Amino acid sequence: MTNRERALNILHYKNTDRMPAVHFGYWIELLFEWAEQGKIPRELAEGWRDGGEIDKKLDELIGWDFNWACTVGANNGLMPKFENKVLEIFPDGTRRVQNGDGLIERIKPGRTSIPSEDDYLLKDRDAFEKLYLPKMRFSPERVNLEYFRKFNETRPMDRPVGLSLGSVLGEIRSMTSVVGMSYLIYDDDEDLFAEIVDTYAEMQYKCAEAVLETGAKFDFAHFWEDICFKNGPLVSPEIFEELCAKHYKKRCDLCHKYGIDIISLDCDGVTEKLLPTWFNNGVNTMFPIEIGVWGDQFEPARRKFGKGMLGVGGMDKTALRKDKAAVDAEIERMKRLSAMGGFIPCPDHRLMPGTKFELVQYYAEEIKKIKI
Numbered sequence: 001m002t003n004r005e006r007a008l009n010i011l012h013y014k015n016t017d018r019m020p021a022v023h024f025g026y027w028i029e030l031l032f033e034w035a036e037q038g039k040i041p042r043e044l045a046e047g048w049r050d051g052g053e054i055d056k057k058l059d060e061l062i063g064w065d066f067n068w069a070c071t072v073g074a075n076n077g078l079m080p081k082f083e084n085k086v087l088e089i090f091p092d093g094t095r096r097v098q099n100g101d102g103l104i105e106r107i108k109p110g111r112t113s114i115p116s117e118d119d120y121l122l123k124d125r126d127a128f129e130k131l132y133l134p135k136m137r138f139s140p141e142r143v144n145l146e147y148f149r150k151f152n153e154t155r156p157m158d159r160p161v162g163l164s165l166g167s168v169l170g171e172i173r174s175m176t177s178v179v180g181m182s183y184l185i186y187d188d189d190e191d192l193f194a195e196i197v198d199t200y201a202e203m204q205y206k207c208a209e210a211v212l213e214t215g216a217k218f219d220f221a222h223f224w225e226d227i228c229f230k231n232g233p234l235v236s237p238e239i240f241e242e243l244c245a246k247h248y249k250k251r252c253d254l255c256h257k258y259g260i261d262i263i264s265l266d267c268d269g270v271t272e273k274l275l276p277t278w279f280n281n282g283v284n285t286m287f288p289i290e291i292g293v294w295g296d297q298f299e300p301a302r303r304k305f306g307k308g309m310l311g312v313g314g315m316d317k318t319a320l321r322k323d324k325a326a327v328d329a330e331i332e333r334m335k336r337l338s339a340m341g342g343f344i345p346c347p348d349h350r351l352m353p354g355t356k357f358e359l360v361q362y363y364a365e366e367i368k369k370i371k372i
Contacts, residue, residue, distance in 0.1 A: 120180045201250075
């Protein structure tokens with residue numbers, strides 16, 4: 001069987017010969033760390049990206065079958081992006097920068113964590129209509145029609161390939177910051193915020209529609225959200241349902257029309273309170289199912305939603321920084337979850353600095369031994 005057949009069979013509760021060894025990429029700092037240790041050639045660290053040729057070379061070195069984060073789609077973000085520019089440099093080397101979403105961030109030298117949000121441009125209707133609305137409109141230039149018309153002839157057939165559906169709220173949160181989103185929703189102008197969500201969602205729907213109308217075929221479709229943290233959602237579930245449910249349904253219905261029945265969504269943190277909005281409107285695959293400090297989220301979701309709730313992820317990647325015993329414990333847990341069906345183990349996010357190369361090799365080898 002090919003790895004594509006293995007993955008799709010598992011997610012459709014069909015027989016397969018073995019579990020594929022699936023991953024979700026790396027922190028770039030880890031790849032340079034491995035290069036310094038002599039584990040991989042430096043050029044593999046310098047040119048890596050999800051699903052690219054270097055990613056495949058790393059798969060061969062380590063023993064992975066494929067990276068789940070293999071999706072393609074239209075240019076469904078702000079177009080054009082804002083200029084990336086440095087606004088201020090502080091004595092300690094911290095830079096205050098404006099990024100492509102119009103968010104102002106403070107980036108500290110030597111830090112590899114997410115930059116702190118300092119300010120934002122999308123504060124009111126004037127900023128929306130003058131700065132953002134022109135960048136959120138659909139245009140044919142967003143879709144490479146020639147590429148997608150030839151897609152079925154050129155796409156890889158040895159692994160699943162997904163259609164990128166964009167986001168409903170996560171990317172807007174990236175524009176406003178968590179603080180700015182909260183002010184717009186609760187204090188400043190909730191009608192404006194709803195209009196922003198609707199405008200952005202309609203553009204992304206039209207992007208997905210234009211891609212699918214070319215006849216391009218996909219194994220799954222995929223949303224990115226990142227709208228939760230370690231204590232739950234960054235927005236109330238009631239408001240999330242009111243603002244977002246209709247947009248998930250519209251895009252998922254479009255996918256169903258074109259024969260796509262696996263629709264996954266990437267959201268970090270504790271997702272439990274938002275799962276009903278996603279599941280009831282067509283999203284059926286949790287990813288990457290972070291463990292964090294709160295523990296497994298897949299088994300409770302399966303008990304609540306039944307076999308229609310699928311999963312890719314759920315393996316505590318921090319075990320790969322520890323020792324063989326910690327990895328073995330995770331593999332045993334993955335065997336138990338895999339026996340439920342409709343679940344593919346995968347490290348619960350990108351592998352981070354300090355991850356041990358030999359433990360990753362060992363995990364990839366052992367996960368292939370799981371029989372379904």
